[in-house]
Amino acid sequence: MAGSVHGLPFLKGHGTENDFVIVPDPDGLLDIGPGAVARLCDRRAGIGGDGLLHVVRSAAHPESAALAGEAEWFMDYRNADGSIAEMCGNGVRVFARYLVHAGYAEPGDLPVATRAGVRRVHIAKDGPDGRPGGITVDMGRAVLPGPDGIEVAVGPRRWPARNVNMGNPHAVAFVADLDHAGDLLSAPSVAPAGVYPDGVNVEFVVDRGPAHVAMRVHERGSGETRSCGTGACAVAVAAARRDGADPAVTGRPAEYTVDLPGGRLLITEHPDGRVEMTGPAVIVAEGVIDPGWLTAAG
Numbered sequence: 001m002a003g004s005v006h007g008l009p010f011l012k013g014h015g016t017e018n019d020f021v022i023v024p025d026p027d028g029l030l031d032i033g034p035g036a037v038a039r040l041c042d043r044r045a046g047i048g049g050d051g052l053l054h055v056v057r058s059a060a061h062p063e064s065a066a067l068a069g070e071a072e073w074f075m076d077y078r079n080a081d082g083s084i085a086e087m088c089g090n091g092v093r094v095f096a097r098y099l100v101h102a103g104y105a106e107p108g109d110l111p112v113a114t115r116a117g118v119r120r121v122h123i124a125k126d127g128p129d130g131r132p133g134g135i136t137v138d139m140g141r142a143v144l145p146g147p148d149g150i151e152v153a154v155g156p157r158r159w160p161a162r163n164v165n166m167g168n169p170h171a172v173a174f175v176a177d178l179d180h181a182g183d184l185l186s187a188p189s190v191a192p193a194g195v196y197p198d199g200v201n202v203e204f205v206v207d208r209g210p211a212h213v214a215m216r217v218h219e220r221g222s223g224e225t226r227s228c229g230t231g232a233c234a235v236a237v238a239a240a241r242r243d244g245a246d247p248a249v250t251g252r253p254a255e256y257t258v259d260l261p262g263g264r265l266l267i268t269e270h271p272d273g274r275v276e277m278t279g280p281a282v283i284v285a286e287g288v289i290d291p292g293w294l295t296a297a298g
C-alpha cells in the first residue's frame, strides 16, 4: 500500500460491535491490496477489525466515478481477509459517522456510494447530553432469488434457509437455539452447491417475541462477527415472509427488532420494498500506521 513516509492516518470505529479500520483517502491516492487489508484487520499483529472502510471521493475511484453526481463519497468496503464485498450495513453507518467527525459532512441526509449502489443515510443530531444520535440507512430493496430447498448445516444439524440478497448474499435459517450454530469457527455448509458462487453470509435466528428476533452470523470473509447490518435486514425480510407480514401483501410496514451479540438494530421494510435500518455508529480512536510495519513482510 503506497502511503506517506510519515505514516498513514487511520481511525477505528464500530456499529453494534461490528468493527472497522477506517482509512481516509479522499483523493484516492492509496492502492490498498488484500494483503494490506488482512494485516490491518489482524487482531493480534495489526489494528484489528471485521473489515476495512476505505474512505474515498466517488470521483477519485474507478468503481464509483459514475456515481459521483449522486454521492460525493464512496465506501470501498473490504472484509477482514482482504476480499471485496458489495455492501456493509454497519459499515455505512460508521462511514457516515466518520464523515461528520472529520468535518466532511453535516448531520442530516447524506448519500453514500457503495458497490451495491447509492445508499441514503440520515445522521441524527447529537442529543442534548452530547451523546451521538442514531443513524438510519435506506438499504434499498431486498431480492429473494430462491430457489427453495436451500439448506444450512453445522455438524449433524441442518435447517432450511431463505436466500435474501441485500446487495450482498445471505442465507437465513430459523433455528431452535442460537447455541446450535456451534462455535462458528469455520463457515457453515450451504447446499445445494453453486447457489452462492461468490460465497455467502449465514444468519441463525431465534424468536424473542412478536416481531422481535435474535441472531448470530457467520460472515463471508470475516468469520463470526458480533453484528451484521445487511444480515439483520435479510433476517427481518425473511421473518416478515414467514410471519405473513410481507409489506407488499399487507400494505403495512413490517417493523422488526433484531438483537445481535453486539447490540440492537431496528429494521423496517416498507410497502414499496425499501428496507430501513437504524442503529448506532461510534468512532473509537485515531492514530497513524507505521508505513515500515505495513510494507514489511511477515
Ligand SMILES: N[C@@H](CCC[C@H](N)C(=O)O)C(=O)O
Pocket (backbone or CB within 6 Å): 018, 051, 079, 084, 085, 086, 087, 088, 089, 090, 091, 168, 169, 201, 219, 220, 221, 222, 225, 227, 228, 229, 230, 231
Ligand atoms: N458486516 C457487514 C457485511 C460485510 C460484508 C459481508 N461480510 C459480505 O462479504 O457480504 C454488514 O454490517 O452488513
